[in-house]
Amino acid sequence: MRNFQQARWDEPIIMEMGSEGERGVLMPLAEERVTDAVGSAQSLIPAAMRRKNAPKLPQMSQMQVLRHFLRLSQETIGTDINIDIGLGTCTMKYSPKVHEQFVRSPKMSELHPLQDESTVQGILQILYETDNYLQEISGMDKFSLQPSGGTQAIYGNVAVIRAYHKANGEDYRDEIITTILSHPGNAAAASTAGYKVITIYPDKDGYPDIEALRAAVGPKTAGLLITNPEDTGIYNFRIKEFVNLVHSVGGLCSYDQANVNGVFGLARAKEAGFDMCHFNLHKSFSSPHGCQGPAAGAQGVVAKLAPFLATPTVEFDGEKYYLQDNGEQSIGKLRKFWGVPQVILRTYAYIRSLGPEGMKKIAELSILNNNYLLKKMLEIEGIELPLAPGKRRLEQARLSWNKLYEQTGVGTDDIDRRIVDYGFQCFFASHHPRLIPEPFTPEPVETYSKADIDEFVAAFASIADEARHNPELVKNAPYKAALATQIDGEGLTDPKRFATTWRAFKKYVDK
Ligand SMILES: Cc1ncc(COP(=O)(O)O)c(C=O)c1O
Structure with missing residues (x-):
């Protein structure tokens, strides 16, 4: 397993950055013969549509802008830097980059x-x-x-x-x-x-x-x-x-x-x-x-x-x-x-690109990957497969951490936060309805290799072990993420607690 540490940039928002006179691109002024022929660019805009005051835009160089957004991109655990198996019915599969060219x-x-x-x-x-x-x-x-x-x-x-x-x-x-x-x-x-x-x-x-x-x-x-x-x-x-x-x-x-x-x-x-x-x-x-x-x-x-x-x-x-x-x-x-x-x-x-045979192969691989993952997950003490026990699943499986919860007090929401410290983005909230207690629904589809699946399972095995020896460690997670504590369910519905940036979040935590 990797020793993961998510980027933690104490990043001001872009509107707070820059310094007077700094520019990304210096546009040459229009040549005289051009302005003589068509007038100034401003004169082409009807007077009623012209701004009274210049907009307050951050004055920055290209490198500053690039650095800012690259840093922000490292504060997320998106599909391209994550083994995205844990979102259950919302899991994203691999999206070939060549499609982006199209x-x-x-x-x-x-x-x-x-x-x-x-x-x-x-x-x-x-x-x-x-x-x-x-x-x-x-x-x-x-x-x-x-x-x-x-x-x-x-x-x-x-x-x-x-x-x-x-x-x-x-x-x-x-x-x-x-x-x-x-x-x-x-x-x-x-x-x-x-x-x-x-x-x-x-x-x-x-x-x-x-x-x-x-x-x-x-x-x-x-x-x-x-x-x-x-x-x-x-x-x-x-x-x-x-x-x-x-x-x-x-x-x-x-x-x-x-x-x-x-x-x-x-x-x-x-x-x-x-x-x-x-x-x-x-x-x-x-x-x-x-x-x-x-x-x-x-x-x-x-x-x-x-x-x-x-x-x-x-x-x-x-x-x-x-x-x-x-x-x-x-x-x-x-x-x-x-x-x-x-x-x-x-x-x-x-x-x-896949053709009929390729698409059938996708199904076979998705089922194979899922049943391999399932078998490995079921080797972890504290996890169970309720409903139709012993029967195969297709491309995903709804497991339950209920036994672990009863033994240690560590449940699915705690594990959901702790797994971020291992570098995996999960969001178990999609595993509704909670007919199955403490649910967890991994879905590897055809995207992931055996090594990826093994790493994913090893992280959960490690958390189950932590739950037995140090449950508070799991309950207070995450520690290695961009945000010290994820906003809980209540925070998501309370507009006063929204934090769209790291800085905004910090302000509200510091209060
Ligand atoms: C089985 C199933 N049906 C419906 C949906 C809803 O799709 P959407 O999230 O695009 O509305 C999903 C979500 O991925 C799904 O997994």
């Missing part, structure tokens, strides 16, 4: 969404072909690439469910069923759309309870929103029965495939009977998201639901690519213009 190329970055379609045929072709690839991966018949993220894509699917039942004169259907260990975005999207949410709990074996579903379905059922594998990594082997049951009462079924890495090329939404699915194009198809970059979701449906998709979709008439307004039946717009084309371009590059 999205930052002027061919992409200088496009404007209001350009005439004839001048943006390249990106429209990429959007269209990405839609086709996603159809192939899922078996669905049409995708909208409009959503800004996974939960918005789920919301889009809920809106399709509502529009479909309305078109059939069945808008009395006001219940949506989900499972407690499906991603919480499913219940949230259904509830936001105004549906009553019925939640299925696991049966005695740890799988979504088919008998509970049988009791829940009825004439009011609008649909089923389900994640599979669930956020526990458990694959619901009765998924087809779940879908059939909901179909038997006239409901629609939507498959949350945000974490599709363990399923690529092995199973498809269509064969399980689903009417809809969604993918997180960030994360599963490369591209970091959350505070590390914008996200994009893809909403896919079977042919009978295509008219309801978010508008516009991208079509091809044999000669040119164009944006198609989906008309009156469409659920309307989820986002402006083309969705988030940079993330879609990375998705396209990811699929093209």
Whole structure:
């Protein structure tokens, strides 16, 4: 294990830096013949739009600016300097750097969404072909690439469910069923759309309870929103029965495939009977998201639901690519213009560079890595694998530190803070709901090597050991991080305690 020490710069904010007269770039004055011909640059700005006073900008050299931002970058444990396995359902996989060249190329970055379609045929072709690839991966018949993220894509699917039942004169259907260990975005999207949410709990074996579903379905059922594998990594082997049951009462079924890495090329939404699915194009198809970059979701449906998709979709008439307004039946717009084309371009590059065999390999590697990690984690005294014990997980696993907590008083939140001292960024808060006590959900996908996984496990083994011998050490962590104490849950919701910079944080700690 490395002896990690995070950068701790007592860095003023950039507006407080610089000194009078310092400059980054010295611009030459315009030559006389230029000003004679066009006047001064200022005179070209209408008087009403000119500033009365010069803006207060920091006066700094290029090196000072560069140093400032490089230092700040070292105060984070981002995906590129971290073995990012511990965020559970939000783990970021490797995003090939070559993709950045594509999205930052002027061919992409200088496009404007209001350009005439004839001048943006390249990106429209990429959007269209990405839609086709996603159809192939899922078996669905049409995708909208409009959503800004996974939960918005789920919301889009809920809106399709509502529009479909309305078109059939069945808008009395006001219940949506989900499972407690499906991603919480499913219940949230259904509830936001105004549906009553019925939640299925696991049966005695740890799988979504088919008998509970049988009791829940009825004439009011609008649909089923389900994640599979669930956020526990458990694959619901009765998924087809779940879908059939909901179909038997006239409901629609939507498959949350945000974490599709363990399923690529092995199973498809269509064969399980689903009417809809969604993918997180960030994360599963490369591209970091959350505070590390914008996200994009893809909403896919079977042919009978295509008219309801978010508008516009991208079509091809044999000669040119164009944006198609989906008309009156469409659920309307989820986002402006083309969705988030940079993330879609990375998705396209990811699929093209891997090909069908490569994508299947991703699934195999994700499952292998996860089960290796799981086996190693379970060798640590104090950690357990509740629900479906002894059964394999797919690409992630929800473990529990409950035994360690009962033995030492050190729980998942303490470990979450202490792991930062080992150089790993975790954020166990994503491991909701806490149906499993003291939860922890690692997800290595295909990104990490055996050595990375071993180092990650060794850090947790060391913390479990510390918990037994010196629990206070763990409870008061972190010590080697940029911030002495992480802001706790309350701090995140109390505006008076926000600290967006190291300095602001210090002021509030010193008080
Ligand atoms: C299974 C699952 N569904 C839905 C989501 C929600 O996606 P987003 O965070 O983009 O809204 C996630 C998050 O990564 C997820 O893991």
